[in-house]
Amino acid sequence: MSATTTRHEQPPRVAGPVDSQIRIRPARAAEAELLTELSLRSKAFWGYDASFLARCRAVMTVKARNIENHPHHVAELDGRIAGFYGFEPEAEGVGLDYLFVESDLVGRGVGRALWRHAVDTAHGLGHRALIVVSDPNAEGFYLKMGCRRIGTRPSDLENGRQLPLLRLAL
Numbered sequence: 001m002s003a004t005t006t007r008h009e010q011p012p013r014v015a016g017p018v019d020s021q022i023r024i025r026p027a028r029a030a031e032a033e034l035l036t037e038l039s040l041r042s043k044a045f046w047g048y049d050a051s052f053l054a055r056c057r058a059v060m061t062v063k064a065r066n067i068e069n070h071p072h073h074v075a076e077l078d079g080r081i082a083g084f085y086g087f088e089p090e091a092e093g094v095g096l097d098y099l100f101v102e103s104d105l106v107g108r109g110v111g112r113a114l115w116r117h118a119v120d121t122a123h124g125l126g127h128r129a130l131i132v133v134s135d136p137n138a139e140g141f142y143l144k145m146g147c148r149r150i151g152t153r154p155s156d157l158e159n160g161r162q163l164p165l166l167r168l169a170l
Contacts, residue, residue: 022113027072027084029064035074035084036062042083042100046137052157059156062086062098070097071121075110083110085118093129093170094122115145123170132166139164
């Protein structure tokens with residue numbers, strides 16, 4: 001499968017929503033490698049082939065200095081990191097640099113909990129907008145969360161591939 005494919009077989013899921021059991025805390029710089037691996041496992045959920053995922057590593061590597069310099073938070077569930085998000089500077093507000101959830105927890109409320117936390121954090125920091133450059137397969141999630149599509153941005157990985165550009169007014 002290529003970068004243009006959609007989700008295929010889903011991994012087994014733990015039953016039921018987990019919203020009330022999620023604990024969100026600041027990420028630690030020492031967790032950068034662990035978060036990178038989580039992001040790649042999460043990206044694989046959409047059925048991308050190994051070649052594409054290998055190229056993704058270069059642009060999806062979580063850097064310890066970014067964790068130290070920009071808000072990054074992890075969601076913990078039953079003693080394990082279930083997902084995370086991180087911010088990056090954007091001209092019109094703050095950018096959601098990452099929002100990834102472990103594949104077996106997709107659809108269980110972890111992403112929604114991280115999103116709500118990210119929105120509250122961005123608003124609390126005084127930003128007027130949250131900007132998201134989304135994987136095409138995840139665009140529906142962000143639209144459900146209240147984002148509006150404002151255009152596209154070119155992918156850093158493949159010439160001609162456009163990624164949805166979304167905005168949430170805070």
